Amino acid sequence: MASIMRRKPAPRRESSTPRASKGQVRRVSPLKPGLRNARNWATAHMRAATYSRRGALRMFSVIASFTLFILFSGLWLGGFLPDIRNNLDEYSRTRLIAMGFVVDHVDVVGEGRILENEVQAALGIRPGDYLFETDLRAAQQRVQSLPWVNDAMVRRLWPDRYVVHIIERRPMAMWQSEQQLRVIDTDGRIIEAALPEDFAALPRFIGAGASQNAKAFLVSMTSAPLISEQVDLIIRVGNRRWDLQLKDSGARILLPENGADKALLRLSKYHDSHRILDLDIETIDLRLPDRMIARPRQDAGSTVYVKRKGEAA
Incomplete structure (x- = not known):
């Protein structure tokens, strides 16, 4: 009869860590990886993007920023940024030249003892040059270094002209x-x-x-x-x-x-x-x-x- 009788189940060992009851926030150990928190953050933002336009825009901006960061980092690490910049500059230069931004006239105002061709030679600008290729400050310094020039001002006038104002030494x-x-x-x-x-x-x-x-x-x-x-x-x-x-x-x-x-x-x-x-x-x-x-x-x-x-x- 004793064999027929059921054995009593062994008593369950109570866990030292209290289990979270329903409705309570479970505490995550700081020793574990933070993937669960990242997943919860992503889930919350996805849910917010589903219910509101602001949440969707915020989620889209985060994704776009992260994508651009990854793309920029790859281009920078690969050494492609200088080539991209040079290609963009060349494209802009070609487009502006096609639109007519080239030098057709170089006017010298105020010349007396100094000749106009001397000013143009110091200026370093010739007809047909790209209008935005000249460094105005460097060109002005070259003109001011001429023997009879006391002061000079070089201006760029769109779309095709440079004007040099000269004050001669007296x-x-x-x-x-x-x-x-x-x-x-x-x-x-x-x-x-x-x-x-x-x-x-x-x-x-x-x-x-x-x-x-x-x-x-x-x-x-x-x-x-x-x-x-x-x-x-x-x-x-x-x-x-x-x-x-x-x-x-x-x-x-x-x-x-x-x-x-x-x-x-x-x-x-x-x-x-x-x-x-x-x-x-x-x-x-x-x-x-x-x-x-x-x-x-x-x-x-x-x-x-x-x-x-x-x-x-």
Whole structure:
């Protein structure tokens, strides 16, 4: 009878990990791969794409971005990106040339001593060239490097034209240094292409530092136009002050370091009343503010003319 009786089933061992009841979120161990979470994320987005347009657009953008990333990575790793870029540039260039974007005219505005063909040669642009192939900044720098050019601006005008505006350097004076005579502009820079014999009427400066200070001194000489007309040489002394040498008499006028314009005006007024520049004088010293000393030539006697401030002549 005992054999006929059924055995009792062995009691079930309770698991140490509590099972999640219905409606509860099952906790995933952090040691397991995250594929289940990725699958749940994809399932959720697919379900959202099914029920709403925004979800569908979001899902499509994610797929497209991932595809483009894979494609770009493959092209970059394979070294195909430079070839693709070159092909696109060549295609664009060919299409624009076919549409008429080629150089037909190069206009130079403001040329005087510099010739138009010299500007075009420095520009490096010829009729028939592709309009967008030239680097405007580099072309402008080449034009500005020409001897007579003070400033230049290069513009591209669609569809077939380049325009170059030039401001030429203006000769201001001649500067003699180390037995060499050169023409300088209003900034005191040497104009290498200018020939001194073509500008004999310009004022002539001598001495170190004369070119940098020539413009300011010519402005101060405007206070005495009668004297400036008789000046032959303007001499820089010690890079501090100026001496003037007159044309006909050869007399030398010594000017102070400061206030040269006032000293010239004082001499001009004294010449109007006493004709001092017509005398046989070797030097006229104006370096002292309260007096003017005139020294005659040695063969004309030893008389020294002194004019004190406030005294009658």
